[in-house]
Structures are given as C-alpha cells and as structure tokens.
Amino acid sequence: MIRRRDYLLLTTQKLALRKKRAVFAIISVALGVIVVVTANSLLEGVRDVAVKTIWTEEIDPDLIRVYAGENPYELLPPEEGPKQKAKKRIEYLSEAVFDEIRGWPGVEAADRPVVVQPVSVNGFDKRPRGVSEFQGVPEPMLLRYIADRALVTANSNAIPLVVGERNVRLRFDEERGKLESDPGGEKAWLGREVMILLGDNYARITRFQYDYNKREFKPLSEDEVVSQHDTMERNFRVQYDTVVFNTTLTLKGRIVGFCPGNKVLIPLETAELCEKWINQRNRLASRNPARETSEVIYGERGRRTPKTGEYTEGAVLVKKGANIEAIAKRIEEMGFSVVTRARMFEDQARAFDSSMRIVKKVAFAFGGLILGLACGLVWSTTSKTVSDSRTDIGLFRALGATKREIRRLFLGEAMLQGVLGTVVGMVLGWGLALAISHWVIGFARRSIYEPEEALLIPNSIFSMNLRFCLLLIGGAALVSLLAGLLPANRAANVDPVKALKRE
Amino acid sequence: MIHLENISVEYRLKSERVQALRNLNLHVREGSFEAIMGPSGSGKTTLIQLIAGLLTPTAGEVIVSGENLSRLGDEKISSFRNRTIGFVFQFFNLPNYYTAVDNAALPLVFAGVDERTRRLRARTLLAEFGLQDRLDHKPDQLSGGEAQRVAIARALINNPKIILADEPTGNLDRDTGGHVMELLQKINRERGVTVLMVTHDEKAAGFAQRIIRIEKGELV
Numbered sequence: 197m198i199r200r201r202d203y204l205l206l207t208t209q210k211l212a213l214r215k216k217r218a219v220f221a222i223i224s225v226a227l228g229v230i231v232v233v234t235a236n237s238l239l240e241g242v243r244d245v246a247v248k249t250i251w252t253e254e255i256d257p258d259l260i261r262v263y264a265g266e267n268p269y270e271l272l273p274p275e276e277g278p279k280q281k282a283k284k285r286i287e288y289l290s291e292a293v294f295d296e297i298r299g300w301p302g303v304e305a306a307d308r309p310v311v312v313q314p315v316s317v318n319g320f321d322k323r324p325r326g327v328s329e330f331q332g333v334p335e336p337m338l339l340r341y342i343a344d345r346a347l348v349t350a351n352s353n354a355i356p357l358v359v360g361e362r363n364v365r366l367r368f369d370e371e372r373g374k375l376e377s378d379p380g381g382e383k384a385w386l387g388r389e390v391m392i393l394l395g396d397n398y399a400r401i402t403r404f405q406y407d408y409n410k411r412e413f414k415p416l417s418e419d420e421v422v423s424q425h426d427t428m429e430r431n432f433r434v435q436y437d438t439v440v441f442n443t444t445l446t447l448k449g450r451i452v453g454f455c456p457g458n459k460v461l462i463p464l465e466t467a468e469l470c471e472k473w474i475n476q477r478n479r480l481a482s483r484n485p486a487r488e489t490s491e492v493i494y495g496e497r498g499r500r501t502p503k504t505g506e507y508t509e510g511a512v513l514v515k516k517g518a519n520i521e522a523i524a525k526r527i528e529e530m531g532f533s534v535v536t537r538a539r540m541f542e543d544q545a546r547a548f549d550s551s552m553r554i555v556k557k558v559a560f561a562f563g564g565l566i567l568g569l570a571c572g573l574v575w576s577t578t579s580k581t582v583s584d585s586r587t588d589i590g591l592f593r594a595l596g597a598t599k600r601e602i603r604r605l606f607l608g609e610a611m612l613q614g615v616l617g618t619v620v621g622m623v624l625g626w627g628l629a630l631a632i633s634h635w636v637i638g639f640a641r642r643s644i645y646e647p648e649e650a651l652l653i654p655n656s657i658f659s660m661n662l663r664f665c666l667l668l669i670g671g672a673a674l675v676s677l678l679a680g681l682l683p684a685n686r687a688a689n690v691d692p693v694k695a696l697k698r699e
Numbered sequence: 700m701i702h703l704e705n706i707s708v709e710y711r712l713k714s715e716r717v718q719a720l721r722n723l724n725l726h727v728r729e730g731s732f733e734a735i736m737g738p739s740g741s742g743k744t745t746l747i748q749l750i751a752g753l754l755t756p757t758a759g760e761v762i763v764s765g766e767n768l769s770r771l772g773d774e775k776i777s778s779f780r781n782r783t784i785g786f787v788f789q790f791f792n793l794p795n796y797y798t799a800v801d802n803a804a805l806p807l808v809f810a811g812v813d814e815r816t817r818r819l820r821a822r823t824l825l826a827e828f829g830l831q832d833r834l835d836h837k838p839d840q841l842s843g844g845e846a847q848r849v850a851i852a853r854a855l856i857n858n859p860k861i862i863l864a865d866e867p868t869g870n871l872d873r874d875t876g877g878h879v880m881e882l883l884q885k886i887n888r889e890r891g892v893t894v895l896m897v898t899h900d901e902k903a904a905g906f907a908q909r910i911i912r913i914e915k916g917e918l919v
Contacts, residue, residue, distance in 0.1 A: 197811040206808070209796060591792050594753060595853075596781020596809035599773050692753050696792065 198601050207608040210581055217580060218613060221573040225617025225672065226624060228566035233625025235559030236664055238632060239552050241657035260512040260524050263533040264288045287531060288506035297527065302518030307511055567672075570617065571679040578610045578683040582690075589687055590695025603688035610680020611673050618672035622665060626658075633658040700729035700861070700893050701750055706759035708745055708916075719745040720756070721916040729860070732887040732894045734907035742916040743897040747863045750895065751784050752776040764860055781809050785854030785892075787883075789866035791846045793838040793853075799825060799845075800834045803852040810857060824852045828882065844875035851882060855892070862886065864896040868903045880906045 198206070211218045264287070297306040512527065514520045524534040582589070589602055597605075633656045703725040709718050719742045727733055735743045748754040749761050752768045761768045764783050768776060785806075786792075793802045804821035812820075825834055828848045838846050847867060854862050864883065868876030884906045887894045896907060904910050912919040 198808060199811055199813065201814070202808050213796060587792065588794055591794070592805075592809070593777070594751065594780065594786050595806045596777050596857075598777040601777075601809070693748050696788065 198597070198605075203604060203608050204612075206605055207612055210585065210605070210609055211612060214577060214581055214584070217573075217577045221570060221577045221613045222617040222620060224570035224573050225567065225614055225676070226621035228563045228568075228570050229618050229621025229668065229672070230563075230625040230628060231566060232560055232563035232668065233622050233665075234629045234632070235556060235563070237626060237629035237658055237660060239556055239559075240661055241629075241633060241659040243548060243552055257537045258514045258516070258520065259537070260514065260520060260527065261535040262289060262510040262512060262527055263535070264508045288503075288508060289510045289532065290506050293530070293532075294510060296530075297512055300523065300526065302515050302523055303512060304515045305511075305513040567675065571614075571675055574610050574613045574676050575679040575683065577613060578606055578680045579686075581609060582606060582683045582687040585687070586690055586695045589690040590692040593690070593692035594696060599688040602690070603684045606684035606687045607677055607680045610676045610684065614672040614676025614679070615669060618669050622668065626660065630656075630658050700731075700764060701725065701727035701895070702760075702762040703746075703749065704760045704762070706749065706756045706761065708742070708749065708754065709757040719916055720749075723759070723913075723916070723918060725911065725918065727893060727895060729893055730887070730891045731909065732884065732907045733896070733909045733911055734904040735895065735897045735911045735913060736899065736901075736904055737913040737919075741913045743913055744865055745916075746913065747865055747895065747897055750861070751786070751863055752780055777809075781806055782857060783860050785857070785859040785862040787847070787850050787854050787862060787864035787867045789869040791838065791850045791870070793846055793849060795838050798835045798837060799830060799841065799849045802838065802849055803856055805853055806857045820856055821852065824856055825849065828852055842875075843871045844878055847871060847875075847879050848882065851879070851886070855886060855890075858890075859892065861893045861895065864894065864898075866897055866899065868898065868900055873902075876900065876903060 294306040297303055512523065514523055520536055521538065524536050524539070527534050592602060593599075636657060637655065703723055706720050706723040706725075707718065708720040709716060711717070723742075723746070725746075735746060737743050745754065749756055749768075750763055752761075752763070752771070755769060763779075766779055766783075768779070771779060794805075797805070800818055800821045803825055804817040807817040807820065822831075822834060825831065825848075828851065830845060830848055830852070833841055833845055833849075838849070841849065847870075851862075851867075854864075862883070867879055867883065871879060880903050883894055883896070886892050894907075896903070898904050
C-alpha cells in the first residue's frame, strides 16, 4: 500500500516530466479562478459597502415616509382591463389624515415635508434660490453613520444645519412692491417671521483640506481662512441682506427629520408659517397667483389632480421604542404607500442583490467556461501522461502496485493540477481584486466635492469569503478529479504484459 | 515452490487463435536456480508471466509459494507479487527520472515502507553490489552492467522468495553478462532465493542447476 506522502511524490514527479503541458493546464485553471474570485471579492465588497454606508443614510430609523396610495388597478396590464374603470380612487394625504395618524399611540408627529429655501429679506422679489449650493449633513446625523468621530469633528465647521426663528420687523412697500426691513417700525408683517437658514454662512469657510494621499484633513493657514472669509462676505453682500448674513441666530426650531434632496422636516406650526412666507414671496415674485381648482375629476385609472390642502407625500415620526413597522402597516391599510428605513433597506438590498446576482452569474459563467476548457486541458495532460507512462505503469504493476493505486496516482495528478491552478488563481484573483479596489477607492476619493463625503468612502471594497474559497478549492478538486477519471481508469487497466513487451 | 499443473494459455492474434502453452506441468524446487530455454515464440516469457501472476491461464492452476494465483483478486495478487517475486528484465526497465537508489527502492514504495528505511536498504544493497559510487546516478549515467545490477538490487530489495529474470544478459556484452550471472548465482546460493531465468544464451544457462527446454508451448 502506497503511503500518502509517496502518492504526492510520485504524482509531482510525473507532472514534472510534462512541465509545459502541466503549467499550461494550471494557468488555464488559474485564469478561470481569477475571474470568479475577483468578481466574488469585489461584488461582495461592493454589496457590503452599499449596505453598510450608502443606503442607511437615506431615511431616519424613526421616520415613515408616506405617499398617496397607489390604485392596484393602475398596475393591471391593458389586455386585462383596458377600459375598466378604477374601482378605487386615489386619495391624497390631507390634514384630516395627518390628524388621525397623530392620534395613534407611538406616533410623535405626522406632517407634510416642507422644502426650505434659504432666502434673504431683499430677495422677496426674486425667484427662490436653489439650495443646492448648501450641501451639508448635520453633524449628529453624520456621527450616527460614521465611526470616525475625530474626523467629523475636524470637519464639522463646514456642515452645520440651523433651523431657527427670530422676530423681524418688516414693512411692505406697496409702491415698490417690496418687503423691507423696518427695525424701528411699528408694523410687523405677519407679526413674526420665520427665518430658516441652512448653515452659518461663515461656517462654509473651509478650514481643513483633505489630503487624498495621506487620507487625512490638514488645517489651512490663517491667511487662507481670512481670504476665504473676505471673498465670501463680498459675494454675500451682493445677494443677501447683511443684517441676516451677520446675525447669529438663536436656535428654536426642532429638526424633525432630514432627508437628502435638500428637504428638511420641521414642526407643522413652523412649516405653515414658512409655507405662508414662501407663498407670499412667490406671489410677490411672480405677481401671478396660483389658480385654484375646485373641479374634482378622476381619470380612468382613478387619479385626479390634488386640491389645495392635499399632498402627495407626508412624514410620520415615531416615538422611541414604538413599533415602526406596525404603524407603517396601519398607514398602508389606509390606502397609502409607506417607506421605512427597514423597507427601503430591504427593497434596495433586494434590487442590488438582484443586479449583483446577474453580474455574478455572467462572471461565474465566463469563469466556468474557462474552467471547463481548463478541465479539458487537465484531461488532455493526464491522458498524455498515461500514454507516455505505459511502460512505467507496467513496471509499477509488476513491482506490486494495484489497479486502484495506479488509478489514484493519475487521479492525484489531475487533482493536483486543478488544486494548484485554483490556489494560484485565488491568490492572483485576490491580488487583482485588491488592486481594482485600491483604484476604485482612489478614483472615488478624487471625484468627491465635499470633504465629508470622503468619510463615507471606505478604505476598501475588497472582501474575502473563506467559505467560498474552500468551496472553490473543493469544487476544483472534484471537477479535475472527474476530468482525470477516464485517463486514470485507462491507466489502471493497462495490461502490464503488453506494457513491458519490447519488440 | 512453484507448481504449474495442466497449464494452457491461449490468446487471439487478430482472428487467429494462438496456443502459447499447452497442457504444461512444471515443478520448481525452493532455492533452485533454473533456466528456461527455447526458440522465440515458444512460450518462455508467457511461463514467467504466469508465475508472476501477470497472466491468467486459460486452463490449469498456478500455485506459487502455496498460493493458488488463479483464485487471488487484484489487491492480493499485487501484494503477493510485491512480497514474493523480484523481476529482472532484459532492458532493465529503470525509469530514467529516478536515481539508482530510488530505482532500487521502488518496490518498497508499493509495500508502504517509509522513505528513510527505503533509502537505507537500497543504499546497503547497492553498496553490496559495488555501486556505492553510483547511488545518485540516473540510469542513463550508468553502464549496462551497472544498470542491470541496480535492477537486480531492485528485485532483491523486498527479500522475495523468487527472482524471475527474463533474458538478464540479453542486452549486455559477454563479460558483463558473465558478471551478472555470477551475481544471480551468488544471490541464489547465499540467500536461498529461487531463480527462474529465461535465456537464449547457453553460457548463461550454464549457471543454472537445471535447464527447462520449451518448444511450441510444451516442455521438451
């Protein structure tokens, strides 16, 4: 009975006799494995990163986004009911709906979201400015997602979010059609004005610069900061009221929620004032009041134009410890669509997984194709070894080797090629995946505009799945065993008498 | 030691039936040195292959060292060959990728002996045959006589009871052949190993205690 160590020795000796062929087969196996391992390492990594960082900031964990319900008949394909009238009409969110939800246990607030625009007092006669110039994430929210607290603190001067109120005395000049600041005046417009600013303007001064190579923030010199301050003030003087610009606001408004897309959720009272304020501004700006529609016309699919006081979306804030999913389900039962962080996460993860599966399938199919060809090469190499070793096989049989031992010897040779190729391919695949990950991360870091975005970019998208690697080695061993089965059987059945015969 | 009873071996060559051995009976004593002689195609090598269990007779029984070879399966017959039989071939059959030591130790690999013991035994045996300076040489670096001595060492390494030699001097010059025959005779005498040798060479046959002549598959 041949010892295990001797099996390995005899196998490697045989393989060494056909170096070129064996190396070719091993490289082929390795190529297939490289494709599979690289795809797996990166796709898993991308998924991990996406799941851990990107999606989780889309919606707060205690917030339910509510949308006007969808009519199930809307989703029917035309052939199943092209002229069918909608049985259920689409209803929009209204104050009555919000009132009902507010009364439920576990609900802290239920409001419609308000788009808040930073404006100056002098800017009432103009169209509202877009807020895209203010792109920031509040520090507490950032801290919720980012573990590196020191980095956030270092950079926090650039990202505050301020929602505030102050009393401002204004006077509306009928002749000029313009609101003006009137600090000493007796008449105050609306009695109280809500002032909402996104950010302390000076806070937008960059005090730190991100070093992409060292992956750290470096403080700017005092001169550079002063220069930025002057430039900013100069620019703002052109656009904003200097009183507002230079005033430090007292924080009074409570942030109910924050959503990407420049939407800030604020309490209803504030929102109403804010909306009034914005409406007034818009009216003054356009001198063309919005038309009111009293007609209620449902379309074939059950949709109608929302009336005044009806909204397509809303937000529900859930109390700490309340069952958010149960509340979401209740809102759904009212006929509205809901999105929670868990649902959004699940939906997006599902969608992402589905895309990943397709990419993975393509990569694996490609890798499998190469591996299939490689198996053909393993088979061919082992077959050639058997043909070339007939005399040796005969000799081994004459010296006491059993058929089974001869079979195992050649199966071992095939398996060795498969496993060696897999291990080589795995190492090279990891190397390639690491290089790609490094390149992608570097590219992403170079492409960002806001320093805080760098915090969301991980150091690597490379991941190593040990179970997958073990499965791959096992699979390669099995497939190469199958590839070697036929030649190994042929070797076992070599007639020693004929093999040792020399004419 | 070796009993062949009513042995017949038949095989097909294309569409023709060839009778290699016909109703052959042979008894070989333990410790004897016997030569089998006969013209080409007379069945000498077939006889040896039968005794080694490499060939199964069409009829009759082959009993070697108390084992009826016809009744043994592949595992047992391989083990029997490994333990009981040593082969010496005309063309040496030494794989060129092994050194003299590795070649001599080869049967021990199939016996499951560890490498250290294998090498030690092979070195001792090769040194005994005067090959102490050729231990790490590959077969193509050895002379014909040296290669055949390595082959004899390989045949002896497992202390077999029988050595089957198929034309051991067939590929050697007269003098070297003589030395090889002396070595086989010495092994037979000193170790008590039964030697059964196929040869065309009358001089080589002269070393044997008995000459078995075979013609057209029958003992003459």
